Each structure stands twice: as structure tokens, then as C-alpha cells.
Amino acid sequence: MEGVDHLAHERNKAQFDVAVMKAVWAGSRDAYELFHRFSRLVANDPEMFIPAIKAQATEEQQKQWLPLANKMKIIGSYTQTELGHGSNVRGLETTATFDPKTDEFVLNSPTLTATKWWPGGLGKIATHALAHARLIIDDKDYGVHGFLVQLRSLDDHLTLPGITIGDIGMKYGSGAYNTMDNGSLIFDHVRIPRNQMLMRLSQVTREGKYVPSNVPRQLSYGTMVYVRQKIVFDASIALSRAVCISTRYSAVRRQFGSHNGSPETQVIDYKTQQARLFPLLASAYAIRFVSEWLNSFYKDLLQRLEAKDFSTLPEAHACTAGLKSITTSVAADGIEECRKLCGGHGYLTSSGLPELSAVYIPACTYEGDNVVMLLQVARYLMKTISQLKSGNKPVGTTAYLGRAEQLMQYHSDVLRAEDWLKPNVVVEAFEARAARMSMACAQNLSKFNNPEDGFQELSADLVEAATAHCQLIIVSKFIEKLQQDIPGKGVKEQLGVLRSIYALFLLHKHIGDFLSTDCITPKQGYLANEQLRSLYSQVRPNAIALVDAFNYTDHFLSSVLGRYDGNVYPKLYEEAWKDPLNDTSIPDGFHEYVQPMLKQPLHHGRL
Numbered sequence: 001m002e003g004v005d006h007l008a009h010e011r012n013k014a015q016f017d018v019a020v021m022k023a024v025w026a027g028s029r030d031a032y033e034l035f036h037r038f039s040r041l042v043a044n045d046p047e048m049f050i051p052a053i054k055a056q057a058t059e060e061q062q063k064q065w066l067p068l069a070n071k072m073k074i075i076g077s078y079t080q081t082e083l084g085h086g087s088n089v090r091g092l093e094t095t096a097t098f099d100p101k102t103d104e105f106v107l108n109s110p111t112l113t114a115t116k117w118w119p120g121g122l123g124k125i126a127t128h129a130l131a132h133a134r135l136i137i138d139d140k141d142y143g144v145h146g147f148l149v150q151l152r153s154l155d156d157h158l159t160l161p162g163i164t165i166g167d168i169g170m171k172y173g174s175g176a177y178n179t180m181d182n183g184s185l186i187f188d189h190v191r192i193p194r195n196q197m198l199m200r201l202s203q204v205t206r207e208g209k210y211v212p213s214n215v216p217r218q219l220s221y222g223t224m225v226y227v228r229q230k231i232v233f234d235a236s237i238a239l240s241r242a243v244c245i246s247t248r249y250s251a252v253r254r255q256f257g258s259h260n261g262s263p264e265t266q267v268i269d270y271k272t273q274q275a276r277l278f279p280l281l282a283s284a285y286a287i288r289f290v291s292e293w294l295n296s297f298y299k300d301l302l303q304r305l306e307a308k309d310f311s312t313l314p315e316a317h318a319c320t321a322g323l324k325s326i327t328t329s330v331a332a333d334g335i336e337e338c339r340k341l342c343g344g345h346g347y348l349t350s351s352g353l354p355e356l357s358a359v360y361i362p363a364c365t366y367e368g369d370n371v372v373m374l375l376q377v378a379r380y381l382m383k384t385i386s387q388l389k390s391g392n393k394p395v396g397t398t399a400y401l402g403r404a405e406q407l408m409q410y411h412s413d414v415l416r417a418e419d420w421l422k423p424n425v426v427v428e429a430f431e432a433r434a435a436r437m438s439m440a441c442a443q444n445l446s447k448f449n450n451p452e453d454g455f456q457e458l459s460a461d462l463v464e465a466a467t468a469h470c471q472l473i474i475v476s477k478f479i480e481k482l483q484q485d486i487p488g489k490g491v492k493e494q495l496g497v498l499r500s501i502y503a504l505f506l507l508h509k510h511i512g513d514f515l516s517t518d519c520i521t522p523k524q525g526y527l528a529n530e531q532l533r534s535l536y537s538q539v540r541p542n543a544i545a546l547v548d549a550f551n552y553t554d555h556f557l558s559s560v561l562g563r564y565d566g567n568v569y570p571k572l573y574e575e576a577w578k579d580p581l582n583d584t585s586i587p588d589g590f591h592e593y594v595q596p597m598l599k600q601p602l603h604h605g606r607l
């Protein structure tokens with residue numbers, strides 16, 4: 001019935017102050033809607049083009065271009081990826097050849113695989129590209145640099161001479177990503193003034209002299225680092241949306257279990273449903289907290305870079321790359337699991353889950369393929385370990401590697417299931433697992449004469465070690481978050497339950513790592529799983545309140561299954577009747593194609 005809260009009985013069970021918990025999620029919805037609405041209109045403008053100009057353009061160039069971009073007088077596309085190269089930025093083929101006679105760069109796509117391919121907004125709407133091309137001076141290749149290139153007339157939006165642009169076509173499913181005009185672009189000897197090479201990091205003089213960057217060349221990758229840390233925040237919102245829908249529906253849905261006319265069992269009370277759903281609920285909170293930490297770490301990096309302090313740049317790259325990889329994989333897989341948790345109705349568009357999945361899953365690829373990103377983390381871990389011998393004391397997220405010797409002797413002293421509720425017990429187990437996996441890789445790498453050959457041969461193990469390292473970061477940041485003052489009745493306790501669910505679910509899922517590195521015994525692994533089951537019972541009465549805390553409106557969720565009032569069945573039925581297929585009783589084509597078959601005379605009982 002309209003106006004009735006079918007989940008009121010669930011909300012009355014809450015054992016914590018939901019209003020306070022909502023503060024944890026403050027800002028999610030509007031930031032998300034702003035970004036996803038805005039970026040649908042103007043490519044990735046707020047996320048890529050403008051930050052890239054800020055990162056790579058001189059002050060003078062910024063003064064010229066930023067006001068135009070901010071006021072939408074030009075619409076930019078971050079145009080890096082090509083048909084033949086995306087992950088391997090140093091392999092990009094587009095060229096920008098300096099012509100000293102005219103003081104210009106000539107941009108050209110020398111091969112088909114040099115065609116720019118994927119950049120958001122490039123297909124139909126962008127007027128300018130921040131094009132990444134190989135800088136060529138006197139036949140010498142100085143590697144990939146950024147160039148501002150006008151693509152279309154600002155009068156009639158027609159493409160300019162030498163520019164061939166198109167949309168790359170429909171993408172996965174009917175998802176909203178098809179509102180994004182990811183485009184293709186071929187340059188045919190397009191000339192731009194020399195001052196349209198972004199020259200904050202390195203310059204080309206009027207005489208054609210290349211002035212190399214006096215800062216790490218990787219600062220030219222700064223926009224990708226910036227977006228990766230935002231993608232982690234985005235992952236917490238995408239996952240929390242799916243978890244909100246499937247948790248509310250799990251409390252509404254009843255199936256089996258009726259005795260003597262009693263109501264059937266709420267599927268949220270099945271232990272299998274809890275074992276699939278509650279780790280995702282905990283992961284949404286975990287990713288939220290690590291995204292807050294990562295954002296503050298990134299802001300600290302920016303301040304340091306201003307002061308020419310590059311000391312945390314490698315760690316910032318490793319953390320943004322690794323956490324982008326881990327959190328988008330968890331969110332993408334989690335959204336699909338949430339669909340399955342809703343049974344058949346989860347497959348309906350009106351559930352909101354297929355669309356959420358179709359739009360979200362490319363996050364595992366864009367801004368750095370997730371495996372390639374974990375290999376970057378592995379590279380950083382191996383380098384950190386190689387420097388231990390020279391007395392280098394790792395700090396920050398690799399500080400535990402400075403205690404590798406001690407961690408190699410570690411054995412968990414868990415005796416009872418409840419010992420796994422102690423944060424220090426959990427962190428030590430995760431540190432030991434990560435340290436031993438990385439040290440084992442480093443040990444095996446040392447057997448190879450050529451380190452690159454070793455890295456390739458061991459890359460699958462290295463990805464697992466990088467994953468263990470990143471999961472340790474997320475667990476640690478969840479624990480650190482709860483060491484802060486958190487007001488509100490029962491809020492900290494509930495977050496403590498979620499923290500333990502997150503950590504022990506990972507331990508259970510990756511039990512092979514913990515056992516094969518001899519960090520814990522099978523018995524201790526069994527006790528962790530025992531504790532997990534008990535934690536699910538503790539979170540169960542608070543489940544609806546914990547997803548209410550996301551504070552998502554029905555409009556934002558756009559899901560019949562995730563409605564705040566839980567009034568699912570009438571709305572499912574109502575939604576179905578909006579489908580144009582139901583405008584008529586007899587389907588189009590029936591009379592032409594089906595009826596003749598039905599009318600065919602039977603021959604001896606056969607058609």
C-alpha cells in the first residue's frame with residue numbers, strides 16, 4: 001500500500017544512531033550525481049581535461065585555456081589511448097613533429113593503430129583534445145608529451161582540416177555508457193602553434209631545443225593518479241548503491257519456511273544470503289574509509305609537489321594504482337553478486353542493477369587495466385624490498401616490510417574465535433601474509449639473471465602479493481578510522497562489526513594465502529570462520545539501518561527493489577505495465593507471421 005513503510009519493522013531493530021552514520025556517507029550522492037550527470041554532457045571534462053591542463057600546462061597556458069574550459073567555451077577530451085595502445089603509454093604512436101620554419105608542431109597518425117580510440121567526448125562533442133603524442137625534433141623521438149589541439153570549428157562545430165573524427169560505436173549492453181561519445185580520431189598532418197605543447201614539465205624552445213623536465217617525468221602521468229584516487233571514492237558509491245538495493249529487497253523477499261500459515265522466511269535470514277551480502281555491505285564501508293584516507297594522502301602529495309618534494313610520489317602511484325584496481329574489482333563483482341542476491345527480479349531493468357553494472361564495470365579497465373595497475377604495485381614492492389639490504393627503512397604503507405624478518409617468524413596466537421575481533425591480531429596476520437608473499441616473490445626473482453624476465457615469469461604471483469598488500473592497506477585504514485572519535489549511540493560498535501566482517505571475510509576468502517605462508521593454522525582459520533558467522537548475526541538487525549545510512553533517495557537508486565518503503569510487488573507490476581510492449585494486447589507481427597502458422601491445417605495430426 002502507498003505510504004506504508006513495509007520495512008518499518010526492520011528499521012525499529014536498529015541498535016545505533018542512523019543520523020550519525022549518515023554523516024559517514026555525507027556528500028556521496030550529490031558528488032556522484034554531479035559527476036555522472038555533468039560528465040555525460042561534457043566528456044570527462046571535470047575529471048580529466050581540466051586537471052591535465054592544471055598538471056601539465058605552464059601558468060601562462062593555464063591562464064589562456066582554463067577560463068575557456070571552465071566556462072565551457074571549449075569542450076575538451078583527454079585523448080591518450082590509441083587503437084593499438086592504452087596500457088602502454090610509452091608505446092603510443094601519434095607523432096608531433098616540430099617544424100622550426102613555422103614554429104609549429106605537425107600532429108600525425110602514422111599508422112591505423114595510432115588512431116586515437118576511446119577518449120570520452122571525442123566522438124561528437126569535444127572541440128579540443130589534450131592529445132598525447134611522441135615529440136619529434138630533428139628526427140629524434142623525445143617520448144610522449146601533451147598537446148592542445150583544436151578539433152572542431154567553434155562556429156559551426158565542423159571538424160577542422162586534417163582531422164577525422166567518429167564515435168567508436170555502441171558499448172557493452174544498453175548501458176548508460178552509450179550516452180558517452182567515446183571517439184576515434186586520426187590526425188593527417190595537423191599544424192598547431194609551438195605554444196600548444198603543454199610545457200610545464202618540459203619545453204621546446206623557438207630554436208627547437210628540447211629542455212627536459214627537471215622533475216620526475218612521471219608527473220606527466222599526474223592526471224591518471226588524480227582520477228584513480230577519485231575512482232576509489234566512486235567505487236564506494238557504486239557498491240553501496242547495489243548493496244542498498246539488495247539488502248532492502250532481501251528483507252522484503254520471503255521464500256519457503258512457512259509453518260502452519262506463518263509467513264515465509266525473509267531471505268535475508270538465510271545464512272547463505274548473509275554470507276554473500278554482509279561482506280559486500282562491509283566492503284562498501286571499507287572502501288569509503290580507504291578512499292577518504294587516499295584523498296588526504298593525495299592532497300598531501302600535491303602540497304609536497306608544490307614544494308618540489310617528490311618523496312611520496314612513488315608510494316602515491318602505488319597506492320592509487322593498487323587501490324583503484326582492488327576497489328573497482330570488488331565493486332564490479334559486488335554489483336553482479338547483488339543482482340544475483342535479488343533472484344530473477346534482479347535481472348529486470350527496473351531493479352536498477354543491470355544498468356548500474358553496465359555503467360560501472362569498465363572501471364576495471366579505464367584509468368589503468370586492473371592487472372597492469374597491480375603489476376605497478378608489485379614493481380614498487382620489489383623495489384622496496386631490494387632497498388632493505390642497503391638499510392632503507394620503508395615508511396607509510398610499506399612500513400611493515402621494514403619488519404619483514406620479524407614477520408617471517410610470526411605465528412598467530414589466536415586461541416578462541418573472539419581473538420579474531422582484536423584489531424592488532426588481524427593486522428598482524430594481514431601484515432605477515434603480505435610480507436611473506438612479497439618476500440617469496442623477491443626471493444624467486446633473485447634467481448633470475450635478467451630481473452625483467454623474472455618479473456614476467458612471476459607476474460601472476462606478483463599480482464597476488466600486490467593484492468595482499470592492498471588488502472592490508474584497506475583493513476588497516478578501516479581500523480585506523482575506528483581509532484578516531486566517532487559520536488552517536490552504537491555507531492562505533494556497528495562499524496567495528498563491519499570492520500571485523502570485512503577483514504575476516506577476506507581472511508576466509510584468501511585462506512590459502514594465510515595457510516601456505518604458514519601465518520595461521522587450519523584451526524585458527526576455522527575459528528575465524530566461526531567468528532564470521534556470529535558477526536553476521538550481529539549485523540542482521542542493523543542491516544536495513546546500515547544501508548539507510550547511505551542516505552540514497554529512491555530517485556537516485558532508481559530501483560523498484562531498493563525502494564525505501566519496501567513496497568516492491570505493486571511497483572514491480574506497475575513498472576512492467578509502462579513497457580511499450582504492453583500498449584497492445586496483440587503483439588506486432590502476430591497477424592503476419594504467427595497467425596498463418598496457427599491456421600495451417602494439420603496433416604494426419606502433424607503440421
Ligand SMILES: CCCCCCCCCCCCCCCC(=O)SCCNC(=O)CCNC(=O)[C@H](O)C(C)(C)COP(=O)(O)OP(=O)(O)OC[C@H]1O[C@@H](n2cnc3c(N)ncnc32)[C@H](O)[C@@H]1OP(=O)(O)O
Pocket residue numbers: 028031032033035036044047048078080081086087088089090120218219221222224225227230231233234237313314317365366367368369372376379380383
Ligand atoms: C562520485 C564522485 C565522482 C567521481 C567519479 C570519478 C570516476 C571517474 C570516471 C572516469 C571516466 C572514465 C575515464 C577514463 C579515462 C582513461 O582511461 S584515460 C587513459 C588511462 N590510461 C591509463 O591509465 C594507462 C595506464 N598505463 C600507465 O599508466 C603507464 O603506461 C604505466 C603502466 C604506469 C607504465 O608507465 P611507464 O612509463 O612505462 O613506466 P614504467 O616503466 O612501468 O615505470 C617506470 C617508473 O615510473 C613509475 N611510475 C609509473 N607511473 C607512474 C605514475 N603515474 N606516477 C608516479 N610514478 C609512476 C614506476 O613506478 C617506475 O618507477 P621505478 O620502478 O623506476 O622507481
Ligand SMILES: Cc1cc2nc3c(=O)[nH]c(=O)nc-3n(C[C@H](O)[C@H](O)[C@H](O)COP(=O)(O)OP(=O)(O)OC[C@H]3O[C@@H](n4cnc5c(N)ncnc54)[C@H](O)[C@@H]3O)c2cc1C
Pocket residue numbers: 044048078079080081084085086087088117118119120177182362365366367368369370371372375459
Ligand atoms: C569506458 C571507457 C572509457 C575510456 N575513456 C578514456 C578516455 O577518456 N581517454 C583515454 O585516453 N582512454 C580512455 N579509455 C581507454 C582506457 O584507458 C584503456 O582501455 C585502458 O587503459 C586499458 O588499456 P588497453 O585497452 O590497452 O588494455 P590492454 O593493456 O590491451 O589489456 C588487454 C589485456 O592485456 C593485459 N596486459 C596488458 N599489459 C600487460 C602486462 N604488461 N602484463 C600483463 N598483462 C598485461 C591486461 O591485463 C588485459 O588483460 C577508456 C576505456 C573505457 C573502457
